[in-house]
Amino acid sequence: MLLGAWPLGGKNSLAPTKSGKGRLLALIGVYSVFIILGAAIFSSIEAPKMADLAENIQALRAKFTKQNKCLNDEDLEAFLTEVVKANDRGISPLRNASNELNWGFGQALFFASTVVTTIGYGRVTPLSQTGKIFCMIYATIGIPLTLVLLTAVVERLLLPANWLLGKLNAKLGHLYQPFNIRLMHLSIIILIIAILFFMIPTVVFANIEPSWGMLDAFYYCFISLTTIGLGDYIPGEGVTQENRSLYKICITIYLVCGLIAMMLALTVFYDIPQLNLGQLFTESSGGESEKLRLSGSSAPCYSGPSGLYIPQRDEEVRRAVVRIRPHGDESPSPDEPLPPTTQKDAIP
Template identity: 55%
Template sequence: MDVRNYGAIITCSQMEEKIPLMPEVVKKEYKGIRILGMCRSSYLFALYLFCYLIFLFGGASFFTWVEEPEERATRVRVRTAIQKFYIDNPNVTDNDLEELITEIVKASNRGVSAIKNATGELNWSFGQSLFFASTVVTTIGYGHVTPLSRTGKIFCMVYAMVGIPLTLVLLSALVERLLVPTVGLLQWLNSRLGHLYQPFNIRIMHLLIMVLFLLVFFLLLPAAAFAVIEPEWDYLDSIYYCFISLTTIGLGDYIPGDSADQPYRPLYKIATTCYLFMGITIMMLTLAVFYDIPQLNLGLLFAVNEDVNSEKVRLASSATELHYGASTLTPQNEENTHRQVVRVRSRRNDSPSPEEPGPRGIP
């Protein structure tokens, strides 16, 4: 009787009594370290959740402590300006001024500025619209310009539902291709420094190189360019904008090209769009390198199967395999995989049949 399954050829006679074809699944109860009645991973996750909540509350407290005085001072300046306006224009009623301020605020929330707006370019020119579309599909979402019509709002939702997955696929494909030279750099570091440092130390060095590349070419240098081009931005504001944008936070308090007298505004918006796509791609590449180092991936501490995690850490500490993304590269760059053919014979019939090839009966 011949049984062929998944590339392995098994020739047997009454093999059901000798060797089971499929191993039995044995359920093993987890017997790891337990703390307060919980397994180690659950205890660490609960501790991490508690620390994360403290982190959130601490951040909220700090923002309140720093920003609340600034808000109170702004409120005082607004009230002072309104009182001065009443003194200079005694014929203006409260209702007229309130209506004017309301219209200005509504327009500002929709990206229409009342300051020199007549000389400025429309927010929905092609360059501006391309910039808006890129912020939608990359989930940055500055919020400084939003669709005004009902048709535009419906189209924006449909466009985002289709565009966000397409953008994720595009960015993932770009990262996969950029991983080839990135892994090549890691292999070069291993060949040059493998006799001096441990594999983990070399991977940390490789990660630092990637972080340095991201900081210099996509934060520091672009921030210097924005500080020169934007008249109201200093260098700190420019670095703040680059970081908020590349991390897709997108607060919308700083938008390039929104000054009233900005020259070549559409071209400037298109160049900024290209910068955002390239910067987010390099950010994802750096995160891929970071997450592929198990010793730095805290998420492995909370997994239930700790044996698999320890095996990942062991492999990461070895120089035999380099894992990045969905691909696995070995230092020998093996391109072919060999399939092993296993032949099992029954003890009752050790001699090969005339039709069957074997060690003594090769045709």
């Protein structure tokens, strides 16, 4: 347990036993090594595959040029360049292509949602200068607005989540430690999210998208809901996709709801002090204790209706105490001046 590394008694217990700055530097070093190691592994796995694809396309081009000797190589290069540009803009050069253009309403709605949620697949981008300017203005307003919306919805969802935690405490509190109950609560939340936003959508996408397998569909869900947004797999991009606008609208709703679910899971995760590793790297300043550590490990709690277990900040507890403090004549508030008779009696 992380809390076991900190002294719990005495005046000096407010100071960490090890420099927060040193731990932060160590974390930066480990993170840098992690990035470099990941790059090396990705390169070793993907570089041979890319080399094979490049070799195959060059061989195919050489074969095509050889079979069509009257075709100039420069003309072929110019033609392929235009084909690639058109394909990137949603215009398929294939004969049986029947899908809508990228900037139909459904696709535009899908693009707007990927902008404000910062998923940003990158497959569809504004073409005009006016569109690029509007995209920047739209993102500047839309990203904070989206964060406010997601946060507000997560706050509402925490009510049933905390209700579930209260039920677990009431049923299992005499059998397990609070930390174990919090882990059980987190596992239930994650399991529900995994079923609703990963397993079920994986099956749906694998059946709707003709070229996707189960792994491809799950990969898309993971990359999207973690806001990585690589853009290598995007649903509804097939040249024969029917009802593309409606399909894109449904995907937009899925992405927004999925991001809310991910934020809920992270909130429940970081509400467990022992799992909040960020508190280890917050250094105290001016002799004060680490605020994040203290707020996570020693914040008072109260039981609400049905045994609801809700952590509270010191300020919230103070206000609660003030609200329930009696204000009769026999116990005046310390914040209020004494009545004239009491002041007179107090003077010798």
